[in-house]
Amino acid sequence: MTPGKMPFDAKLATDSAAIADYASKLPWTAFDERADKGDTRANAEIWKDPTKFKEYAEKMQVEMSKLAAAAKTGNLDSIKTAVNATGGTCRTCQDAYRKG
Numbered sequence: 001m002t003p004g005k006m007p008f009d010a011k012l013a014t015d016s017a018a019i020a021d022y023a024s025k026l027p028w029t030a031f032d033e034r035a036d037k038g039d040t041r042a043n044a045e046i047w048k049d050p051t052k053f054k055e056y057a058e059k060m061q062v063e064m065s066k067l068a069a070a071a072k073t074g075n076l077d078s079i080k081t082a083v084n085a086t087g088g089t090c091r092t093c094q095d096a097y098r099k100g
Helices: 010-023 050-073 076-097
Strands: none
Touching: 010 050, 050 076
8 A cells, every 4th residue: 555556545554554563573482592493584693693683673563563553543644654664674684684
């Protein structure tokens, strides 16, 4: 919706943002020293500074909560701003810790 590829639907935006906000808090318990086994896209740097990784995760969660709040307003411009901020936190972590 935010790129303009489909009509804006305030309810869908609110529901989707709420799900994303909830999901953003789920995977972190799985990120421990055993998570580097098997097929992973995380590079070894992720385990060298777990405090920094956790900081990135917390920033993403904060922005995701802001996105959920923006979606509740139904204001597309506010949602776009929040989507960009949230995506920025994702990109920062991916640039630091994703292989390739």
